[in-house]
Amino acid sequence: MxxxxxxxxxxxxxxxxxxxxxxxxxxxxxxxxKTSVVNLPSVAKHIETLASDTFQGRGPLTEGEQLTINYLAEQYQAMGLQGANPNNGPVSSLNRYLQAVPMAQITPNQDMTLQIGDLSFVSGSDFTARTEQISPQITLDDSSLVFVGYGINAPEYQWNDYADIDVSGKTVIVLVNDPGFATQDATLFTGNAMTYYGRWTYKYEEAARQGAKAVLIVHETAAAAYPWSVVESSNTGSKYTLVDSQQNKSKLPIMGWLQLAATEQIFKQSGLNYQQLKKQALQADFTPVTLQQSANLTLKNTISRATSHNVVAKIEGSKYPDEYVLVGAHWDHFGTKHTPSGDIIYNGAVDNASGVGGTLEMARVLMAKHKVKPFERSILFINFTAEETGLIGSEQFSKGEIIPTKNMVALVNIDGMNVLDKVDYILQYGDGLSEMEDYLVRAAKVQHRQVKLDPRPQNGLFFRSDHFSMAKRGVPSLLFMSLGDTDPDYIAHRYHKAEDDFSADWSLGGVEQDIELMVDITETLANSRDWPKWKMDSDFKVIREADLAH
Structure with a gap:
């Protein structure tokens, strides 16, 4: 054999x-x-194991989760890393390598109709609606309907779509993305590159802060960066959420999307032209428009609760053990889909068994270096749960239960590695965001590689992986992702599909060079007194400065 x-x-x-x-x-x-310190056969074995059918697609709250977290904890323990959760049993216990992530599974009943004036819309094909509130039923009863343009409140861009309107208890219709993308004007927001203000997550968060009862985001494929089918599949089934002591009452009651054609009908019914108002919304002094009709909807939910887990392991620093350089990658994927014709297993080999294999190999390499000359700061490796269902594991970790954010120096996050041949570049996600980009440039130069900006900035990838949970709490980070840049066929035929399987034909040259680069950055920070700063004015920068001041 x-x-x-x-x-x-x-x-x-x-x-x-x-x-x-x-x-x-x-x-x-x-x-x-030069001979590499990276053990490629070991990395390949990790990826092959985690992406095998035995692990059942690594779905959270399944047998696949138990197999995955046990495997990771045992690997870290065997390397000599400590379990990083001091609240979870004796030092020798594998439980020390786990952080509980309490979640609720909320499944909206799709037998619902959105009624606006004389118009009735069908769930799934015309609109979607869901919630993160722990409530069996939420209703819109003649809820006033307001178009608020892009739904953005961004002081640093002198932009506030909510300045002249009180939307408390109302249903707001908002445009996806931001004015910079719509105009391609580099002087407006950040032009073609999506800002966080363009992400659908922000639209819901801001509307909740404004007191809205519901949000309907108008879907347009170019601006959203994906077709309606993605919106439908992502919002009509079960979703997971963290649960706070108030049963998530601070969350937006109803989180919705609206098909473009349905939107145009609604505006026409009110004697308005959607396309004209969309153009007017490109002006900072745009005034929100109240529609003549009101919205009616009954959202019924089935709710269950369970606990998933992050995996956390550390190399303790010799001089500043309470300062942590973080290395992360999410362990989860989409699990197994049961169909009449048989089970379909979503093994997620590249996304993100490759990233988890990368963290394990980085832990081995850095632990070997630490034994020769101990690092001054601690290094924490964290494999997050439930990234694919909304960055849930990283959100829980960012709350500071194990490490306060003020003790987090920076995060290196891996979400899909280049399993093919080496390349002469490394992608940078975001531009001018933080000083972590300077660390990337220096480490790439050592490898004689150039730093290239994300070729698809309009997709906003910086805001769509686990490091962003930390960024929202002020922690600077780098995203390492290689999905479609070295293998264009991957996005079209394997990304988030059952075909994302391990292949023994992979050279793993890209994995080797990227692990070496990330080890360089991590080791440099672990022996530094530097605290990388945010460059661009933003809420992240304000939060970080306040956090470090205490």
């Missing part, structure tokens, strides 16, 4: 022979030709 590790063993054998030939010839070896 052939070993699945044979390709990597052969690769290392050939590389050793090449280095020997160069040495005997007297030719200098470049940085790329």
């Amino acid at each position: 052939f070993s699945s590790n044979l390709p990597y063993q052969f690769y290392n054998y050939v590389k050793s022979i090449a280095l020997l030939v160069l040495a005997l010839s007297g030719m200098p070896t470049s940085a790329e030709q």
Whole structure:
């Protein structure tokens, strides 16, 4: 029987022979030709194991979760890392490597109708509605309907769509994305690059702060960066949420989306032209418009509760053990879908078994370095749960139950690695956000690689992975993601599909060089007194400065 590790063993054998030939010839070896500290067969084994059918797609709250968190805890323990949760049993216990993430599963009943004036809309095909409040039923009863443009309140951009309207208890209709994307004007917000103000999550958060009862985001494919089918599939089934002591009453009662065609009908019924008002909403002095009709809807929910887990392990610093450099990657994927024709397992090999394999290998490499010369700061490795269902595990961690945010130096987050050949660049997500970008440039230069900006900034990827939970609480971070840039076929045919499987044909050259780069950044920060700062004026910067001041 052939070993699945044979390709990597052969690769290392050939590389050793090449280095020997160069040495005997007297030719200098470049940085790329130096023997790597990365054990590619080990990384491949981690990915293959985590993405195997045995792990059932690593769905939270399933047997696949138990297998996954046990595997990760055992791997970290075997490497000599400590469990990072001091509140979870004796030092030797595997429970020390776990952080409980209490969640509610909320399933909206799709037998509902949105009634606006004389118009009736069908759930799924015309609109979606869900909630994060722990309530079996929420109703809109003749709720006033207001169009508030982009629904943005951004002082740093001198923009407030809510300045001249009180939307307390009302239903607001908002546009997706932000005015910069709509105009492609680089001087307006950040032009084509999406800001957080353009994300659907922000629309709901701001409307909740304004006291709205419901939000209906108008879907347009280009502005949203995905078709209606994604909105429908993501919002009509079960969703998970954290639960606070007030049963999430501070959350927006109804979180909705509205098809463009349905939106145009609603505006026409009120004697308004949606396309004209959308253009007017591009002005900072836009005045919200109250529609003639009111909204009626009954949202019924089935609610269940369970506890998932983050996995946390640390290398304790020698001089500043309470200061932590974070390395993270989410362990979860979509689990197993049961169909009449058989089970479909979403193994998520690239997204994100590769990232988890990367954190395990970084832990091994850094632990070996620590034994030779201890790091001054602590390094914490965290594998988050429930990223795919809304960054839930990272949101729980960001609350500071294990480490206060003021003790978090920065986060390096991996969400999909380049499992193919090495490349001469590294992608940077976001531009001019924080000084972590300077660390990326320096480490890339050591590898003779260039830093390239995200080629799809309009998709707002910086706001769509676990590091963003920390960013919202002020912690600077870097996102390492390689999904479609080295393999365009991946997004079209394997991303979030059952076809995202492990392949023994992967060279893992990109994994090797990116792990080396991230180890460099992590090691540098662990032996530094630097606290990377935010560059761009934002709520993140204000929160961070206030946090570090205490």
